[in-house]
Amino acid sequence: MKKSTGTILLIVLICSANILMFISCQNKSEKKFDKLEKMNWLLGNWKNEMAEGVLTETWTKENDSTFSGTTYFIINKKDTVHSETIILTQLNDELVYRPTVKGQNNDEPVDFKLSSESEISFSFENPKHDYPQKIVYKKINETNLVATISGIQQGKQSQESYPMKKK
Structure with missing residues (x-):
């Protein structure tokens, strides 16, 4: 009788420990990508029609830790003069x-x-890059944002802003 009571107690303790570990891990994973989650407002299709051409930026969620983006600048409705792909990822706490x-x-x-963040703005920096050294995304409202690149270009401070509207 004592042997089976001890065995049952051991099983209960092991199960309790496993449940606590599961809950603990689950809570950590829920907050694991919190910085990236704050940028969910970036997801979707964005556009700026200018006299020089059309700028589009599209963001999709690849998984819990990664967004992917594509940017195109098209002139004359057919000529792509600039294109880039972007990975926005949270690696540990960065x-x-x-x-x-x-x-x-x-x-x-x-x-x-990431160099600074708020609920509506994110700044990313790389001081060793030729240009830009800083990239900022700022949410104006649910359908408008401004992307700004800045830094030293040809020995002078330079900045370019690109307002975009959600399509």
Whole structure:
């Protein structure tokens, strides 16, 4: 009788420990990608029609830790003069913006690390990159954002802003 009571107690303790570990791991995974989740407002199709051409940016959620983006600047309704792919990923507690621009940096990605954040704005920086050194996304409202690139270009401070509307 004592042997079976001890066995039952041991089984209960093991099961309790497993349940606690499961709950603990579950809570951690729910908050694991919290920085990326704050940027859910970025998901979707964005567009800016200018006299020079049309800028489009599309963001999709690949998985819990990664968004992917594509950017195109098209002139004359058919000529793509700029294109890039972007990976926005949370690696541990760090958010990384990783663009690959066709024809630049040997077509290799460049990492920009999160430097500041709020509920409506995210800044990414790479001081070693030629230009830009800083990329900022700012949510204006549910259907409008402004993407800004800035830094030193040809020895002078430079900044370009791209307002976009959600399609």
